[in-house]
Amino acid sequence: MNWETAIAIFSIALALGFDFVNGFHDTANAVATVIYTKAMRPATAIVMSGILNFLGAVMVGTAVAKSITKIIPQDKVTLTIVVAVLSAAVVWNLITWWYGIPVSSSHCLIGSLFGAGVAAGGMQGVAWHELDKVILALLISPLVGFFAGWFLTWLSLRLSGEKAEPNGKKALDPKTERMKKIMSRLHILSSASVSFSHGSNDGQKTMGIITLILASHFAQYGYTFNQVPFWVMAAAAAAIAAGTIIGGWRVIRTVGTKISKERLAHSQGFGASMATSLIILTASAIGAPISTTHTLSSAVAGGTIPAHGRENLNLKTMNLILLAWVLTLPVAATLSAVSYFILHALWR
Numbered sequence: 001m002n003w004e005t006a007i008a009i010f011s012i013a014l015a016l017g018f019d020f021v022n023g024f025h026d027t028a029n030a031v032a033t034v035i036y037t038k039a040m041r042p043a044t045a046i047v048m049s050g051i052l053n054f055l056g057a058v059m060v061g062t063a064v065a066k067s068i069t070k071i072i073p074q075d076k077v078t079l080t081i082v083v084a085v086l087s088a089a090v091v092w093n094l095i096t097w098w099y100g101i102p103v104s105s106s107h108c109l110i111g112s113l114f115g116a117g118v119a120a121g122g123m124q125g126v127a128w129h130e131l132d133k134v135i136l137a138l139l140i141s142p143l144v145g146f147f148a149g150w151f152l153t154w155l156s157l158r159l160s161g162e163k164a165e166p167n168g169k170k171a172l173d174p175k176t177e178r179m180k181k182i183m184s185r186l187h188i189l190s191s192a193s194v195s196f197s198h199g200s201n202d203g204q205k206t207m208g209i210i211t212l213i214l215a216s217h218f219a220q221y222g223y224t225f226n227q228v229p230f231w232v233m234a235a236a237a238a239a240i241a242a243g244t245i246i247g248g249w250r251v252i253r254t255v256g257t258k259i260s261k262e263r264l265a266h267s268q269g270f271g272a273s274m275a276t277s278l279i280i281l282t283a284s285a286i287g288a289p290i291s292t293t294h295t296l297s298s299a300v301a302g303g304t305i306p307a308h309g310r311e312n313l314n315l316k317t318m319n320l321i322l323l324a325w326v327l328t329l330p331v332a333a334t335l336s337a338v339s340y341f342i343l344h345a346l347w348r
Helices: 003-025 027-036 042-059 063-068 079-098 105-125 128-160 174-217 230-246 249-258 266-286 292-308 315-347
Strands: none
Touching: 003 079, 003 105, 003 174, 003 230, 027 042, 027 174, 027 266, 042 174, 042 230, 063 128, 063 174, 063 266, 079 105, 079 174, 079 315, 105 128, 105 174, 105 292, 105 315, 128 174, 128 266, 128 292, 174 230, 174 266, 174 292, 266 292, 292 315
């Protein structure tokens, strides 16, 4: 085995490591609301989320993975670029996880692809028409999530009769007790759908990176940029599921308790989760790699308004999430470019 093959194998392992980190960083996307409304026990919710992440990653298709393979022109892909991309994405994911900030693994990966591509090939090192589509999807999805979360929470509150009192307790007409139980079950269902949709979108991003490695270094074995092997799908699905089951409690606390000043209601949890899952599944179907983290955080924020009033949005936490959203692309791009220059100097 020559050193390039060894690096290629290491790159595949690093990609699966990124997928694993993505799993425990993004566990909050699916389980925070059901845990903090006590609709499910934490351990049960996390295991359910892991299983559904796996199923989403292997069942929905590979449209998002193929979009990832097109951001850097195929004739410019090298192992140095891939390792730089993954190193930067993993580092930023770990830093933000440590501080409990719900940051987007998608932003990490897209920013890193941009930074390494430009560092390696200048302005020709990135396929701009593909990058523009991806960035547009990343920008639009949180806005859609906010308004969809607001609307579905408002509708759920109207149907369930669930209301918030000033002290944060839920006032419930005795006649609507049955609807409360139904809403709790719907909340669990919507949480499950977020896990499935998360796997369908985020799991594919790692599949795309591994496909780049295989097509650029192992083409003699029949690997191409346009085909994602099933073993790659299964490996990426297993990695994100394992990371999910381990769980990311730092981020779970932020999503579950710090976006809204009041305790989440089942109606709000259902509205935010269902809005997120519908948006992510639509994006997965059309091949748009978007951020589950920011879509859900925005949906929780939007749902806070009809549930508890605009004054109960925690602006300090929202500003922190917004800051991370703004900084992730340039920070990941910078880390990736620096990583590329270091690796290029060492391996030339």
